[in-house]
Amino acid sequence: xxxxxxxxxxxxxxxxxxxxxxxxxxxxxxxxxxxxxxxxxxxxxxxxxxxxxxxxxxxxxxxxxxxxxxxxxxxxxxxxxxxxxxxxxxxxxxxxxxxxxxxxxxxxxxxxxxxxxxxxxxxxxxxxxxxxxxxxxxxxxxxxxxxxxxxxxxxxxxxxxxxxxxxxxxxxxxxxxxxxxxxxxxxxxxxxxxxxxxxxxxxxxxxxxxxxxxxxxxxxxxxxxxxxxxxxxxxxxxxxxxxxxxxxxxxxxxxxxxxxxxxxxxxxxxxxxxxxxxxxxxxxxxxxxx
Amino acid sequence: xxxxxxxxxxxxxxxxxxxxxxxxxxxxxxxxxxxxxxxxxxxxxxxxxxxxxxxxxxxxxxxxxxxxxxxxxxxxxxxxxxxxxxxxxxxxxxxxxxxxxxxxxxxxxxxxxxxxxxxxxxxxxxxxxxxxxxxxxxxxxxxxxxxxxxxxxxxxxxxxxxxxxxxxxxxxxxxxxxxxxxxxxxxxxxxxxxxxxxxxxxxxxxxxxxxxxxxxxxxxxxxxxxxxxxxxxxxxxxxxxxxxx
Numbered sequence: 001x002x003x004x005x006x007x008x009x010x011x012x013x014x015x016x017x018x019x020x021x022x023x024x025x026x027x028x029x030x031x032x033x034x035x036x037x038x039x040x041x042x043x044x045x046x047x048x049x050x051x052x053x054x055x056x057x058x059x060x061x062x063x064x065x066x067x068x069x070x071x072x073x074x075x076x077x078x079x080x081x082x083x084x085x086x087x088x089x090x091x092x093x094x095x096x097x098x099x100x101x102x103x104x105x106x107x108x109x110x111x112x113x114x115x116x117x118x119x120x121x122x123x124x125x126x127x128x129x130x131x132x133x134x135x136x137x138x139x140x141x142x143x144x145x146x147x148x149x150x151x152x153x154x155x156x157x158x159x160x161x162x163x164x165x166x167x168x169x170x171x172x173x174x175x176x177x178x179x180x181x182x183x184x185x186x187x188x189x190x191x192x193x194x195x196x197x198x199x200x201x202x203x204x205x206x207x208x209x210x211x212x213x214x215x216x217x218x219x220x221x222x223x224x225x226x227x228x229x230x231x232x233x234x235x236x237x238x239x240x241x242x243x244x245x246x247x248x249x250x251x252x253x254x255x256x257x258x259x260x261x262x263x264x265x266x267x268x269x270x271x272x273x274x275x276x277x278x279x280x281x282x283x284x285x286x287x288x289x290x
Numbered sequence: 291x292x293x294x295x296x297x298x299x300x301x302x303x304x305x306x307x308x309x310x311x312x313x314x315x316x317x318x319x320x321x322x323x324x325x326x327x328x329x330x331x332x333x334x335x336x337x338x339x340x341x342x343x344x345x346x347x348x349x350x351x352x353x354x355x356x357x358x359x360x361x362x363x364x365x366x367x368x369x370x371x372x373x374x375x376x377x378x379x380x381x382x383x384x385x386x387x388x389x390x391x392x393x394x395x396x397x398x399x400x401x402x403x404x405x406x407x408x409x410x411x412x413x414x415x416x417x418x419x420x421x422x423x424x425x426x427x428x429x430x431x432x433x434x435x436x437x438x439x440x441x442x443x444x445x446x447x448x449x450x451x452x453x454x455x456x457x458x459x460x461x462x463x464x465x466x467x468x469x470x471x472x473x474x475x476x477x478x479x480x481x482x483x484x485x486x487x488x489x490x491x492x493x494x495x496x497x498x499x500x501x502x503x504x505x506x507x508x509x510x511x512x513x514x515x516x517x518x519x520x521x522x523x524x525x526x527x528x529x530x531x532x533x534x535x
Contacts (some may be wrong), residue, residue: 170388178377181372184376185393186396281337
C-alpha cells in the first residue's frame with residue numbers, strides 16, 4: 001500500500017514538471033498558432049545553464065532560475081526575430097506546418113550544438129539537500145521534488161495573475177482570441193508575439209532546472225520533453241493555458257498508475273494512449289472550450 | 291477628415307477594389323451600400339490598415355496612413371466595428387471593453403468612457419462578468435460597438451452592424467449610431483439594411499463590383515430609381531414589395 005502511494009506521489013511530482021514544460025508550449029500555440037517543436041531544446045539549454053552555474057559557481061539550481069529564466073527570455077527573443085517572426089505572416093494552417101518544419105530544423109541544430117559544446121554525457125545536480133526529505137507514514141517526500149510541485153503552482157498562479165490583471169497580459173489573451181481585433185484596439189501584436197515567445201522560453205528554463213535537479217540532462221532529451229508537453233497540451237485542450245498544470249499532474253499520475261498495473265516498461269505508452277484517446281473522444285481537451 | 295484616394299486592393303490575383311475614392315467629413319454620417327462581394331468590407335479593412343492598398347492612398351487629417359501600423363490608427367481616432375463582431379470570445383464583457391481602451395489616450399479616460407458605455411447599453415452593465423462568446427447576437431453587437439467607443443474615436447466605422455439581428459435591436463443600434471454622431475463622431479456605415487441606413491445618412495456611396503457606382507445625399511439615393519430597384523425592394527411600378535401593396 002505504501003509503495004502504491006509512493007508511486008502516485010512521485011507521479012504527481014514528475015507531473016508538475018510536465019505542467020511547467022507544457023505551459024510554455026501552450027502559450028506559443030495559443031497566442032501565435034505555432035507549434036514549437038524546439039521547446040524541449042530550450043528546456044535542455046535552460047537545464048545546462050543551471051547545471052554550469054551550479055558546477056562552476058556553486059549557484060543553487062533553484063536560485064539559478066533568476067539567471068537562466070531571463071537568459072532564455074533573451075534567447076527566445078533572438079530566435080523569434082531570426083526565425084519565427086517570418087512564419088507569423090502566414091495563414092493559420094500554413095503557420096502550423098511551417099513552424100513545425102522550421103522548429104524541427106532548429107531541434108537538430110541546437111542538439112548538435114549542445115553535444116559539441118557540452119558532450120553527450122548525462123549530467124545532473126546533486127545538491128546538499130538532494131535525497132533528503134520528509135517522511136509521512138513511510139512515504140518519502142524529497143524536498144527537491146516538493147519544490148517542483150510548489151514551483152509549478154507558483155508559476156501557474158503567477159502566470160494567471162499576469163494574464164488576467166495586467167494590460168500586457170490581457171493584450172496577449174486578446175491576441176490569442178482574435179488577433180485582428182487586437183490590432184483594431186491598438187495592440188502591437190508583433191510585440192505581443194515577441195514577449196510571448198520570450199516568456200515561453202523562460203518557462204522552458206524553469207522546467208529545465210527542475211529536470212537537471214530531479215532527473216538527468218543530456219543534449220538529446222529535448223524531443224522527449226516536447227512530446228510530453230504536447231500530450232499535456234492536447235489533454236488540457238489547445239488554447240487552455242490554465243488547464244495545463246492540472247493536465248500535467250494528471251499525466252504524471254496516470255503514468256504512475258499504469259506503471260503499477262502494467263509494469264514500469266509501459267509508463268511511456270500511457271501518455272501516447274491518452275493522446276490518441278483524447279483526440280478521438282474529446283478533441284477540445286479536458287479544460288478547453290468546444 | 292478621411293479621404294480615400296484612388297485605392298486599388300487585391301487578394302493575390304483577385305483585385306477587390308478598383309480606383310475607389312471616398313470622403314468622410316468631420317461630424318458626418320456617410321453610408322456605403324452595395325451587394326455582397328462588392329468590396330465594402332475590403333474597403334473598411336483597407337481604411338483601418340488591416341489590408342494594404344496596392345495603389346492609391348488613405349489620408350487621415352491630411353496625412354497619409356501608408357506608413358502607419360494597423361495598431362497606430364486607433365491612437366489617431368479611427369475605430370472599426372468589424373463584420374461578424376470579432377469579439378475577444380474568451381474574455382468577459384468588462385475585459386472586452388477594457389481592451390477597447392488599450393491606447394494611452396483612451397486609457398486615461400477609461401472610467402468615464404466606461405460609465406458612458408454602460409449608460410448607452412445598460413444590458414451590458416448587467417452582464418459585465420459574462421464571457422463574451424456566450425452572449426446573444428444582439429448583445430455581442432452592442433459589445434462590439436461598445437469596445438470601439440471605448441477607444442474614444444473621432445471616426446467610427448461600422449461594417450454591417452445589423453446583420454442577423456432582430457428588428458428591435460437593429461433600431462436600438464441605429465439610435466446609438468445617431469447618438470454617437472451627435473457627440474461629434476463621424477460615422478462611416480456599411481449596411482445591407484439600405485433604407486434605414488440612407489434615412490440617417492447625410493451622404494452615401496453605392497459600391498458595385500469593386501467600384502464606386504454612385505453617390506449622393508441620403509435623400510437623393512432614397513429617391514433614385516436604380517437604387518430603389520436594386521436595394522430598397524421596389525419594382526418598376528414603384529410599389530414597395532416589403533409593404534405588400
